[in-house]
Amino acid sequence: MSFEIVLTQSAQEIAERSGVLPVLEERARDEIAELPGEGLEELERRLFHAFALDDGTEVICSLTADGSVRVDACEAEAAA
Helix, strand or coil: CCCCEEEEEHHHHHHHCCCCCHHHHHHHHHHCCCCCCCHHHHHHHHEEEEEEECCCCCEEEEEEECCEEEEEEEEECCCC
16 A cells, blocks of 8 residues: 655644654655555544544644645653
8 A cells, every 4th residue: 555644833843853854754654555445535434533643743744635645643642
């Protein structure tokens, strides 16, 4: 299954700052590939797929109109 990964600005900044840019893209591809049936079709049916990286970064993948997978990410800091 081949598709383009498009990182949002937030995902790009978080991934670069934490040094997980290659991990983020690879993990997103793996997560989509593991969806039942044809991963992209399942992603379209679900509207989005979310997962977390080992460092706690929350990731949301969604299918764009041109068939790319948009990857957005956010960090949650512990409350003091």
